[in-house]
Amino acid sequence: MTAVPPVALQQSTEEVASTALARKVERNRQYAASLGWGAHLSAVRRALNPKRTGWDDAALVTEAAKWQARTGLAADGLIGPATWSLLRVAAGLGKDPAISAQLPDNGPGFYGTGPADRRYGRAETVRALQAVAAAWQQARPRGPRIGIGDIGLRGGGPITGHGSHRLGLDVDIRPLRDDGREAPVVQGHPGYSRALTQELVDRLRANGVLRVHFILFNDPGVRGVQRWDNHxxxxxxRFASPKAAPASQTAAPTAAVPVPQHAGGAAVRPAAAGTIALGTLTTLAPGPAGTAPPYRFSPEDLLWTARFIIGESGGRDDLETHAVLYAMFNRYALLTRRHYATFEAFLRAYSTPLQQVLKDWRAARRHMHRPDYVRTGDTYKAPAPPGIPRGQLRGFHRLQQSRWDQLPDAARSVAFRALTGAIPNPIGNATEFGSTWQYFRDAHRRSPNLAEWQQYTVTLAQRKGWSWIGPVPGIDQTKNAFFTDRRLAGLPRGAVRILPP
Structure with missing residues (x-):
């Protein structure tokens, strides 16, 4: 009997690798559209590897994986929500409000070197450095102290003189000297102490606040460091990012599944909607209405959140838009969850541009004489003055009926990142916002000065039972001031969280 050769049932290693790469390439194409980074491809490439000249889709996967590994993320080569939230900052395409902790000029066990405006980092980074320095002082009260230099700029991003130091995770530290002086020294030169520098490395790696990803230094006799030119x-x-990439980042992104469309306010749910990976809204403590169960965002929430961003902020991707979104998350989770079964229903009721008919007669009175005001044939009841016709602007109706693929990339990117937990909370537990500058103008028929605006804002908050959150770096509150309901005063800051999918 002639032997029959066995049938090849398995792919070769090369075929498997090629198939996996092709899948990652396709997923990155989808992420480029859904998160919006495809419009900034040149900046993304420079951030990943400024020295590389030959780029294609496969190279993007390779360089993304290397960048993720250097940053402490899962090195899968996919620029998904968790990676993009950091990479966009590194590329100089946005600021991160979490990079706002400044290391002082000096403190227990340390002194700062160089300009103070280059010592901004994440709170965890600064706490780790202060913990190391405090333990150092306790062990060596006579010094020398630790000299800490550049960390990064406020909000992160490119900084002169460095290819890194962009994410609030990097810090330059002077080696220790053996003569007690607090001054620069080069390893191997007179005055350099290998023993004290080794002790510093050991304390950094055992800081207990934030894991150390790597330490670059060129003394081969010091353990726990890697050699690198000019060090x-x-x-x-480099500390590891506290933002770990979610395991589900490798799942098909939102753009791979059709987002449900709405026509005339009626929702159409696609059969595949359940495969969209979005985050879960949770609370750390109960609000005035009690503890709300976790809420998993839906495709309808995603679509209406993007529309909300366009209607409320013009579709911008900036800190003020992020703040408005978190006010909505906080309000829904802590105050109004029991009144609305879904987040999109809450947005459509709350946001003026998303209302089929304007709820506030004051808004209708402002718009009623415009040619694009669509009347419904009825008027608002008391306490509204008589004769104000109910209706809505035609442009807002168009927005409410816009498909996902018709919305600007920036709005889609912010919505997707927000609903997957990739945007930090810049406003704590604030649940209210409004243009108190405009309110003052309406009341006094003139613009206020800053002192008048601030007093008006504080007084309004007191009258409403709120507390103004005060100035927040990067947010111009003359456009929208943010307030916390006083019923939430006992909650920990940032009581609302969005867990990644």
Whole structure:
């Protein structure tokens, strides 16, 4: 009997690798559209590897994986929500409000070197450095103290003199000297102490606040460091990002599934909607209405959130838009969840541009004489003055009926990142916002000065039972001031969280 050759049932290693790469390439194409980074491809490439000249889709996967590995993320080569939230900052395409903790000029066990405006980092980074320095002072009360230099700029992003130091995770530290002086020194030169520098490295790695990802330094006799060019006179410490990439980042992104469309206010849910990976809204403590169960965002929530961003902020991707979104998350989770079964229903009821008919007669009175005001044939009842016709602007109706693929990339990107937990909370537990500058103008028929605006804002808050959150770096509150309901005063800051999918 002639032997029959066995049938090949398995792909070769090369075929498997090629198939996996092709899948990642396709997923990155989808992420480029859904998150919006495809419109900034040149900046993304420069952030990943400024020295590379030959780029294609496969190279993007390779360089993304290397960048993720250097940053402490899962190195899968996919620029999904978690990676993009950091990469966009590194590329200089946005600021991160979490990078706002400044290391002082000096403190227990340390002194700062260089300009103070280059010592901004994440709160965890600064706490880790202060913990190391405090333990150092306790062990060596006579010094020398630790010299800490550049960390990064407020909000992160590119900084002169460095290819890194963009995410609030990097810090330059002077090696220690053996003569007690607090001054620069080069490893191997007179005055350099290998023993004290080794002790510093050991304390950094055992800081207990934030894991150290790597330390670059060129003394081969020091354990726990890696050699790198131009690191003879300082230790470059990179802490691991506290933003771990979610395991589900490798799942098909939102853009791979049709987002439900709405016509005339009626929702159409696609059969595949359940495969869209969105986050879950949770609370750390009960609000005035009690503890709300976790809420998983839906495709309808995603679509209406993008529309909300366009209607309320013009579709911008900036800190003020992020703040408005978190006010909505906080209000829904802590105050109004029991009144609305879904987040999109809450948005459509709350946001003026998303209302089929304007709820506030004051808004209708402002718009009623415009040619694009669509009347419904009825008038608002008391306490509204008689004769104000109910209706809505035609442009807002168009917005409410816009398909996902008709919405600007920036609005889609913000909505997707927000609903997957990739945008930090810049306003704590604030649940209210409004243009108190405009309110003052309406009441006094003139613009206020800053002192008048602030007093008006504080007084309005007191009258409403709110507390103004005060100035927030990066947010111009003359456009929208943010307030916390006083019933939430006992909650921990940032009581509402969005867990990644």
């Amino acid at each position: 003879d006179n300082h230790l470059h410490v």
